[in-house]
Amino acid sequence: MITTERLQFKYSEEREEEALRDVSVTIQDGEFVAVLGHNGSGKSTFAKHLNAILLPVGGTVYVDGIDTKDERRLYDIRQAVGMVFQNPDNQIVATVVEEDVAFAPENLGVPSAEIRKVVDWALETVGMGGYKRHAPHLLSGGQKQRVAIAGVLAMKPRCIVLDEPTAMLDPIGRREVVATLRRLNKEEGMTIVLITHNMDEAVSADRVVVMSGGGVVLDDTPRKVFADVARIKALGLDVPQVTELMYELRREGLDVPTEILTVDEAYQALKCRCISGVSG
């Protein structure tokens, strides 16, 4: 789906520091990838390269085999890879929900009857079908962000890149958005690239890419990435709360596995431990 080869980027010619250096990542069709990193790690810069908002200074980015530097194919690239940003207020163009979702297909010159169909489908898919005629500024943060996702879905992209889509939302909104993404990935086979610094969101991904100082430092399944608690902490990141708990228990001398990501897993592990503790 998307391949970056030794991707390099600088925000200005004069400055030495590189925002990205030698990033080589391949994102497969249908994958759910979380990109983690603290502020200034280059994760947002990386995201903006995936649909040619930024063009590499060195190296190349291929989307479906198209070089993002190829200006003639710019709109093919933008249509294939949709992008959702942090602040839903700053992405919504129209004063009515359905008009906003229709914005992208209108730009693409899709006939009216088909726009109607794709708008209905997109809003239904994000669970906002009942809000077609609503004014966006009266919706909650999570609802607004789902409208923004529908607005991107209406282009019928194959991949959606989300740059910290939950950073400005309350816990309920956050849950709504993450559930929507998971459903899109599972049911529609949509490739999802989720830029985040929320560890609990990263757990739901198939794969976690950790960035630091403009480069990729870890790239593996969430289980393997978060197992190395000391390393993650050294990078200025946190691990999911449950993983942290197990890590601390282990440090206190309790023999529990640390490769644990969810509360259920922790419960099972601790239950076994207690039973064996009692009988042993």
Add this chain to the structure above:
Amino acid sequence: MLKDITLGQYFPGNSPLHRLDAMMKLLLSVVYLAVIFLIRNFYGYALLALFTFALIRLSAIPVKFVLKGLKPLLMFIAFTAVLNLFMTDGTVIWRVWFLTVTREGVAYAVAMLLRIVFLVLGTSLLTYTTSPIALTDGIERLLKPFGKMGLPTHELAMMMSIALRFIPTLLEETDKIMKAQTARGADFQSGNLLKRAKALLPLLVPLFISAFRRADELATAMECRCYRGGNNRTRLNASKIGRIDYFAGGILAVFCALILLANAA
């Protein structure tokens, strides 16, 4: 408190007036306004009143609501009427001190009063029954012929609709900044005009900065959604001039003819 400001005066509904195409409605409104100035006698105004009242009933908007639109203009209307009453030359029918009232003056004042009232009623009926988006769209289509002369019609319409979209967002933000500054001892309510204007400065600076940042982000988001100007753009609700619009045009034409007939009477 800032949130209470209502935007536009759109009154959602599904009446025949609501269903009319926005461009057609704009055109018909212009004709209606022009007709008001053609009326010469009482019969004409009677016809106009009847027609306007019928339109209000058709729009299913409460009459009281429509009349409320006149309220802010009451002073202006009264002033114009009084001025016309005393300042017109002609046959004097009443004189007190330096004020003279003439027969022509009375007729002129009444005509002026009626004209302004119907002007306001007609235009508010347009904004009551047309959503801001539809109105923008109508304006864009009306201006289209000027596009060939280099007028960026699509861009103008886009700017208008984005401005409409961001008014509530920026109002909310202003409210937030005001509260934050009030919490730190800023005073927006008291003092003379100059003092209050000065107090607004620290409010405007962060508001502007944030507006620029929003504009930048919005531009990127629009690019991500393949925005490339008005060329080859389609619309979700492709507005077509339909049967109902021709019908409305016909009715207005009949109305114009009746007014001209009344003028001859």
